Amino acid sequence: MALAPFTVKWIEGLQPDGVERLYWDTKQPGLGLRVTANGKAYLCVQYRIRNSGQYRRVALGAYGSVTLDEARERARRFKSAALDGVDLQNERKKSASRLTFAALSDQWIDLHVRPKRSPRTLDDYQAKLRLYLLPKFGKRAIEEIRRADVLALHKAMAGTPKVADYAVVVGKAAVNFGLKNELLPAGMANPFADIELYGGEGRERFLSGDEVARIGDTIVGLQGSGAISPWAAAAIRLLVLTGARKSEILTLRWDWVDLDQSALLLPTSKTGKRRIELNPAAIAVLRTIPRVVGNPHTICGRKSGTHLSNLDRAWRLVAERSKIEGCRIHDLRHTFASFAAADGLSLLMIGKLLGHTVPATTQRYAHLAETALKRANDALGAKLAGLMGDGEAAQKGKDGGAQ
DSSP: OEEEOOOHHHHHTOOOOSSOEEEEESSSTTEEEEEOTTSOEEEEEEEEOTTTOOEEEEEEEEBTTBOHHHHHHHHHHHHHHHHTTOOHHHHHHHHHHTOBHHHHHHHHIIIIIHHHSOHHHHHHHHHHIIIIIHHHHTTSBGGGOOHHHHHHHHHHTTTSHHHHHHHHHHHHHHHHHHHHTTSSOTTOOOTTTTOOOOTTTTOOOOOOHHHHHHHHHHHHHHHHHTSSOHHHHHHHHHHHHHOOOHHHHHTOBGGGEETTTTEEEESOOTTSSEEEEOOHHHHHHHHHSOOOTTOOBSSBOSSTTOBOOOOHHHHHHHHHHTTOOSOOTTHHHHHHHHHHHHTTOOHHHHHHHHTOSSGGGGGGGHHHHHHHHHHHHHHHHHHHHHHTTOHHHHHHHHTTSOO
């Protein structure tokens, strides 16, 4: 234990020496810095409660996630309260334990969802809260909600599995917000966590390579005959080539298209600000789209200055002429992801391309990624076996392991 004048330069200049050390700030009494043997730094405050004489040490967080100025201010508040005989940490725990799900969800919506998510996502979250979560959990303190209660609600909604899963995801996000921002006691379990979701099996439709080829030929024919507009044709092509959401393509504006960066830079989307990577094929489509003077939108609608609002008619016509059944427009996004997985892209990379903020959302493509992994492993094994002179093993690898 040692005294030191805490500064940003001093803290960031500390080097690990294999020994855990504890330092105390000479500027703010009670503010401590614990440096682990491998160099990680954590701020804390130590204080003595007047009257009881009890000493407390409270973790303030890792240095970096908590700034030095923030730590000094929080340490000052803890010390000041302790001089009045008040243990601020106990008061915070009592207050947090009384926080109801309704009060927490209000703060989550106001401080996180409304300023950082799209209006559509805000409406979706509020609907799930209003219809399913608040009637069940709204008046209850977070610490009173048990995992069994969440499981019971999830089971009761089994008739609408996608909605049931969405409700659990919303509840989990609200509680995680409370934990991350210290509205709830540290270490409190999230009752919405680790609930096995239904997953919406059977809803995704992945187009085959032959079907994608037929779509391409059909679009050329329909656009050439004037059956669909060049903007509708371009929108469908972009959905296939980028994996973007329909709303992201239909509302796209030319000033969000950055061909120098090969990206669409969306100021807002379902998950907030988003970058959509453009491959050369998508760029080629964008270069063919007619621009309309006075209309800022990339995919123009019939009315002056508007974007195309309904792609369903054009898509139904394309699907019918291509003899493709049971495929929604949203399945073009799934198709993009399925081809990415089949080509060996990791689930992390696929999630980034699709703009997923929750890793579990990308898990639906896990089986496709595993197939690509096996194919790559077989090819690698064949190559190495050939180098070692094992001709039979090399041939089996090339044949995909066939006996």
